[in-house]
Amino acid sequence: MGDRKQLSTYEKALAINLDLQRYGVFAEIGAGQETANWFFRVSGSSGTVAKTISAYDMTMSDVIYGKASRYVSQSRLHSMLTYEYDLLEERLGSSRGKETGFFSFCNTVRARGYQDQGECHGWLGVRFQLKPETEPCEIVIHVRLLDETNSDQMDALGKVGVNLIHAAFNHRDSLNEFVESLADGVSKESVEVDMLRFSGEGFRYVDNRLCALQLVQSGLTDAAMFNEKGEIVQAADALYKRPILLLRGSFSPVLKLHLDMIRQSRKVFSEVMSEEEKSRSIEICEISMNNLLRDGGAVDHEDFIDRADALQALGKTVLISRSAEFHRIATYLSRYTAEPIAIILSIGLLNELFKPKWAANLAGGVLESFGRLFKNRVQLFVYPWHNTKSMELVTAENFKAPKNWGYFYRHLMQNERIVPIGVGDPSLLANTGRTISKRIDSNDDTWRDWVPEEAHGMVERKLKR
Numbered sequence: 388m389g390d391r392k393q394l395s396t397y398e399k400a401l402a403i404n405l406d407l408q409r410y411g412v413f414a415e416i417g418a419g420q421e422t423a424n425w426f427f428r429v430s431g432s433s434g435t436v437a438k439t440i441s442a443y444d445m446t447m448s449d450v451i452y453g454k455a456s457r458y459v460s461q462s463r464l465h466s467m468l469t470y471e472y473d474l475l476e477e478r479l480g481s482s483r484g485k486e487t488g489f490f491s492f493c494n495t496v497r498a499r500g501y502q503d504q505g506e507c508h509g510w511l512g513v514r515f516q517l518k519p520e521t522e523p524c525e526i527v528i529h530v531r532l533l534d535e536t537n538s539d540q541m542d543a544l545g546k547v548g549v550n551l552i553h554a555a556f557n558h559r560d561s562l563n564e565f566v567e568s569l570a571d572g573v574s575k576e577s578v579e580v581d582m583l584r585f586s587g588e589g590f591r592y593v594d595n596r597l598c599a600l601q602l603v604q605s606g607l608t609d610a611a612m613f614n615e616k617g618e619i620v621q622a623a624d625a626l627y628k629r630p631i632l633l634l635r636g637s638f639s640p641v642l643k644l645h646l647d648m649i650r651q652s653r654k655v656f657s658e659v660m661s662e663e664e665k666s667r668s669i670e671i672c673e674i675s676m677n678n679l680l681r682d683g684g685a686v687d688h689e690d691f692i693d694r695a696d697a698l699q700a701l702g703k704t705v706l707i708s709r710s711a712e713f714h715r716i717a718t719y720l721s722r723y724t725a726e727p728i729a730i731i732l733s734i735g736l737l738n739e740l741f742k743p744k745w746a747a748n749l750a751g752g753v754l755e756s757f758g759r760l761f762k763n764r765v766q767l768f769v770y771p772w773h774n775t776k777s778m779e780l781v782t783a784e785n786f787k788a789p790k791n792w793g794y795f796y797r798h799l800m801q802n803e804r805i806v807p808i809g810v811g812d813p814s815l816l817a818n819t820g821r822t823i824s825k826r827i828d829s830n831d832d833t834w835r836d837w838v839p840e841e842a843h844g845m846v847e848r849k850l851k852r
Contacts, residue, residue, distance in 0.1 A: 393568075395572060396545075403556065409556065410434075411489060412475050416442060417459065417498055487519055492512070509544065526583070532578060533576060547578055562597060566602055598619065600691060631728045637679075656668070701841050734772035773816035783808070
């Protein structure tokens with residue numbers, strides 16, 4: 388956060404009301420006009436608010452914004468932002484467009500209803516001019532509302548809405564300040580912001596993958612995703628009812644070994660799925676924050692982009708998470724799908740799962756961590772490792788679990804919670820990622836033999852820096 392002065396919601400709304408260069412409309416569906424309400428609570432609302440609207444009835448909403456298959460969706464939000472902004476500019480552009488930067492703020496939300504225990508979430512966005520008489524830009528976020536009562540959710544939603552508008556006008560030059568200001572006045576136990584996207588000509592230099600990274604780094608969400616095109620995606624949309632094959636790693640660099648791990652796991656995973664499930668399955672490469680932090684706790688953004696570019700060049704969806712523990716990432720994925728989940732790991736990581744440090748915060752220790760890991764349809768796909776000292780090929784079948792865990796490990800194997808995976812090319816086991824990284828750092832050109840061709844350009848770019 389640095390030296391950023393944290394303003395209250397009241398102070399932010401008042402500051403916007405007193406800014407004569409900003410004028411806009413508010414359209415809010417699903418949890419009352421909680422954001423607009425803040426601008427009426429403070430003085431000077433006539434300086435900001437051109438119109439407020441809540442089209443709660445679906446028929447009324449469809450008449451205004453067009454038909455929608457889902458009312459709480461990104462597409463519905465986009466329709467709202469575009470319609471309200473265009474109408475504002477059409478009606479007021481000639482009279483005040485030269486001095487005023489117009490904006491539309493919209494949200495569509497599913498908040499807690501009467502006797503309702505479903506997922507509460509929503510889309511919020513602001514479409515605005517950076518300067519008068521310029522093309523508008525957009526900033527969109529997705530939030531999960533975590534409070535139990537409707538009144539608490541509405542209160543949090545209103546504050547986040549004001550935070551988003553204020554950040555759009557005041558913090559867009561600092562991604563760190565922008566993201567952290569979204570949570571001002573709101574407990575992180577009340578709201579999770581799991582997607583942030585900038586779009587429009589004025590934001591053409593913004594890399595939205597860094598937005599995903601910043602949300603995780605700032606603790607506003609446990610994980611964020613982008614697809615093989617680098618497009619930010621919301622987890623509930625991307626993972627809903629889809630079988631998941633996930634490989635955890637640092638991917639520094641991406642190796643041919645990683646691709647073989649996925650390839651061999653895909654063969655086994657496909658055997659337990661129908662043709663329809665195969666068509667819906669998704670392969671994800673996950674990087675946890677502890678694999679991105681350098682000495683001193685900082686994140687090298689260029690290094691992160693290099694890894695992301697390499698994975699995207701190979702057609703992979705990327706997940707960034709705060710979940711070093713395997714049971715936490717399994718819980719996260721199971722939130723969005725009831726389909727099979729296979730987590731690919733090496734023998735070395737399998738051994739780590741039995742260490743108490745990964746269950747230090749659980750009353751039931753290691754046993755509870757395994758219980759949480761396998762709570763749903765989760766399996767561990769274990770890839771072989773070559774022991775260079777004994778020259779033994781260590782597999783899931785001959786792996787020796789730590790002392791006192793042998794019977795438990797056999798139980799997991801017999802019940803197919805742990806699944807052995809073969810190796811396509813045994814020569815790939817000859818070097819680890821750490822060894823290849825050292826070759827790259829020492830400019831040993833043999834790294835090319837171990838890194839897929841699609842990722843060569845990213846490594847070469849790193850060497851030039």
